[in-house]
Amino acid sequence: MENPLTPEVLADPVALTRALVDIESVSLDEKEIADCVEEVLRAVPHLTVARHGNTVMARTELGRAKRVVLAGHLDTVPLNNNFPSTVQGDLIYGCGTSDMKSGVAYALHLAVSVPNPRYDVTYFFYEAEEIESRFNGLTLVAAAHPEWLSADFAVLLEPTHGVVEAGCQGTMRAVVTATGRRAHSARSWNGRNAIHGIGPAIERLAGYQARMVTIDGCVYREGMNAVRITGGVAGNVVPDLCEMEVNYRFAPDRTAEEAEAHVREVFDGFEVRVTDSAQGALPGLTAAPAQEFLAAVGEAPVGKLGWTDVARFAALGIPALNFGPGDPNFAHHPEEHVEIGKIRDGAATLHRWLASD
Ligand SMILES: [Zn+2]
Numbered sequence: 001m002e003n004p005l006t007p008e009v010l011a012d013p014v015a016l017t018r019a020l021v022d023i024e025s026v027s028l029d030e031k032e033i034a035d036c037v038e039e040v041l042r043a044v045p046h047l048t049v050a051r052h053g054n055t056v057m058a059r060t061e062l063g064r065a066k067r068v069v070l071a072g073h074l075d076t077v078p079l080n081n082n083f084p085s086t087v088q089g090d091l092i093y094g095c096g097t098s099d100m101k102s103g104v105a106y107a108l109h110l111a112v113s114v115p116n117p118r119y120d121v122t123y124f125f126y127e128a129e130e131i132e133s134r135f136n137g138l139t140l141v142a143a144a145h146p147e148w149l150s151a152d153f154a155v156l157l158e159p160t161h162g163v164v165e166a167g168c169q170g171t172m173r174a175v176v177t178a179t180g181r182r183a184h185s186a187r188s189w190n191g192r193n194a195i196h197g198i199g200p201a202i203e204r205l206a207g208y209q210a211r212m213v214t215i216d217g218c219v220y221r222e223g224m225n226a227v228r229i230t231g232g233v234a235g236n237v238v239p240d241l242c243e244m245e246v247n248y249r250f251a252p253d254r255t256a257e258e259a260e261a262h263v264r265e266v267f268d269g270f271e272v273r274v275t276d277s278a279q280g281a282l283p284g285l286t287a288a289p290a291q292e293f294l295a296a297v298g299e300a301p302v303g304k305l306g307w308t309d310v311a312r313f314a315a316l317g318i319p320a321l322n323f324g325p326g327d328p329n330f331a332h333h334p335e336e337h338v339e340i341g342k343i344r345d346g347a348a349t350l351h352r353w354l355a356s357d
Pocket residue numbers: 073099100129158159
């Protein structure tokens with residue numbers, strides 16, 4: 001097959017977005033798109049290229065004082081009658097237009113067209129971001145070639161609608177349990193009702209005042225919510241067990257351990273079992289390349305509320321942020337689209353930041 005990523009297409013981030021969208025790449029089916037990207041990058045004299053699975057890494061080796069990462073995932077969620085792409089006015093519709101082939105187009109366009117960046121740059125085009133973490137290209141690279149990830153700053157080109165979303169919140173799930181004693185409901189005084197017993201825990205959640213935390217100018221708004229509740233044995237039995245699952249989204253000034261301690265404090269007197277937790281990421285916007293990035297964008301950053309791969313970089317001590325043209329509200333949506341004007345604006349911003357002349 002002819003590689004659709006021709007020099008003319010690579011020169012234009014809008015045409016490149018369409019061409020990338022039109023190579024189908026649902027998670028675990030990224031070979032074709034990775035082949036196309038790798039072939040293009042291998043032809044560029046100022047890049048060193050390596051591949052692990054369907055993750056392609058390309059980097060400059062210019063001896064600059066700082067190294068930055070630009071990263072985008074090649075996979076999409078399953079198609080939803082939105083393939084291939086179509087254009088209506090200023091909008092490109094199609095699976096992956098927002099999340100995140102328009103961002104991948106930035107990285108690929110810059111990789112081929114900026115031979116003298118002001119920092120050394122490592123470009124990642126990685127597989128399987130949309131599915132479980134064990135398949136994620138960055139997870140696999142961190143295990144197999146950790147040195148590929150070393151950098152002073154990272155930009156993930158996930159959809160942010162052209163604003164800088166820095167850091168990300170952590171997330172924790174915990175099960176709060178009330179226990180009682182079973183009895184026939186006709187003689188309920190012989191038992192102790194565990195569903196009634198969970199009541200005070202629900203009241204604590206309903207009255208919970210979530211924190212708003214400002215870090216490096218970014219506001220992170222926390223939340224603690226009951227997301228599931230189970231209990232009950234039969235229509236004539238006083239239940240002896242009630243379990244409530246709670247999801248706590250916490251600002252990145254708290255570690256996972258501190259978040260757990262807080263959840264235990266809120267539910268003091270109840271049995272609490274943490275089932276899942278992922279620490280957030282501090283915005284880290286004081287690093288020099290981050291400051292220069294914000295200057296190029298020229299708008300105030302906001303806190304990222306969902307969990308993204310920036311946390312992987314933060315865990316390695318690398319400050320990271322999200323910046324991409326797609327509207328995150330339309331990611332994973334049958335009407336997924338991206339604005340052509342936003343693609344052009346963001347590409348100009350990245351050029352301003354990265355090009356040394
Ligand atoms: Zn994404």
